[in-house]
Amino acid sequence: MTHAASSTAATPDAGQALELTQPAGGARGAGRPARTGTRKPGERPNLIAGAFGWFWLAVIILPIYYIVITSFRTSQDLRANNQLVPSSEPTVAPFIRVIENDFFQFFLNSVIVTVSTVAVVLAVSLMAAYYITRSTSLGGSRLFQLILLGIAIPVQATIIPVYYLIRELGLYDTLWALILPQIAFAIPLSVLIIVNFVRDIPNELFESMRVDGAGEWKILGSLVLPMSKPALMTVGIYQALQVWNGFLFPLVLTQSRDVRVLPLSLWEYQGQFGVDVPATLAAVVLSAVPLLIAYIVGRRYIVAGLTAGFSK
């Protein structure tokens, strides 16, 4: 039984991940929704919509095009020539200046913070979701209500007491100061998404494991965990994006260079490089490269992961 359960879940193909964006429960059994084009065969192409679509593409691409071409030129070049035309003598010097300024140290800090935060969030949220869905006492539903309320707490507004707590704990200006609070604020949405998934695991699977004498940890590890893989993947991607790009916590809770994460380092580069716009923008480009690679490799997962908590 356990084997059958894990083999269906162990192949989380793109389709499964995408299905998370559909309503949980009944509708999922109804199969994939038909794609709904607004254009019917034989109808004229929608020129206005097309124009609007290409216009928005220009709005999106222009700033990205600008940072890329600017990061490959010198400051003098930027002043002397048209800023929207690529340099005739491209140079990688701005990138070298960024890398020589401890870029990889900051990158590593970001990796440490993101990986540890997401790992803990996934573990504790899965356990909480298991408790919430399978507990027969009132505690489960009460806890779920509390967690749902937590989604509405504006993180920014709690930063002052968080700063106080972190200082009192002696964690100010350490990576722990970034990891611990971000775990806490990631829990509500993660639990919500995973609960919607764990709820759909058939009762019979739990029953048969219990008949076989499995304890709760065994059930968690061999049934709930493999069955929730797609949900864990989505939650992991979403929270990783949030933590990787987060700015307020590092800004308030850290100070030293050796615990600086990427978004804060961009901010500091700007002060440090001053009028060296190409180097500042080279840092911007470098900071986006890991996510760009992730997007190219796993676009479907990332798109599904980003919206899963909010599409119902």
Add this chain to the structure above:
Amino acid sequence: MFDTASSASGARAAGRRRQGPSFLMALPAVLFFGFFALVPLIGVLLISFMEWNVLSSPTWVGLDNWDTVISDRPFTWRALTLTGIFVLGSYLFQAPVALLLGVFMAGQQRYRALLAVLYFLPLLFSSVAVGLTFQSLLSPYYGISAALPFDWLPSDWLSNSDLVMYVMIFVVGWCFIPFHALLYQAGVRQIPTDMYEAATIDGAGRIRRFFSITLPQLRYTIITSSTLMLVGSLTYFDLIYVLTGGQPQDAVRILPLDMYITGFGANNLGHASVIAVFLVAIGLTMSLLLNKISGSTKMESDKAGA
């Protein structure tokens, strides 16, 4: 499996089986969430009654902070007004564009799928990255104003206090519209195709189909997306801080920024906590109100069997 001889432990085990997993499973999540999210929520209220600068310990001063922030600080009301303008302006910009883009992206044409892939790109940048990008792009010396030969194009995007609010609304929209467009795309794709087919047979044109089918069917997505947009822009901090720091002339110093500058810039964490309490109160009220509306719409849609 059961060993009836060891009755005491057997009964306890059976009891546990009936009750499902023990609370220990949820304990780590509860501890994290309680300590770093719920305690601060109460803490912000407590600190609003204390005088505290970073160097000293907090001391109780009763309603002093509240009195000062509400009565003796004209800027509080300006910040509230600016926040209102920012939230409303952001909504009026983001909601229609995201809705239209979502519908556009849900279409079956190949080029639309390709564009949708590119529309996503802003979501890969951190707010600091976006801030620095637009800071250069909007600079009078090395941005679009210097590059383009149009005399009518302003060059003081970020230093003109009449202009900077609109610039912020645009840049924040640039960041968040792709996300909301994705929500709408997912929503449109769940609308049954036969509704469109029936409408087309009945002679409904494109615009008619949009207003009579797409829009009503999307009502739940519209409410989710609106809640996120409104509460999100109410508490939005990162980009505005990076791009302007509230300047020029505090023209975009909305509440979250006002809180940060008062607390960590001017080192007055008591006053800043009063502003934070405003934020929590307005944010939670807005979420709950919109949730109420969504609750009633949800029931309607259930009744319609959609």
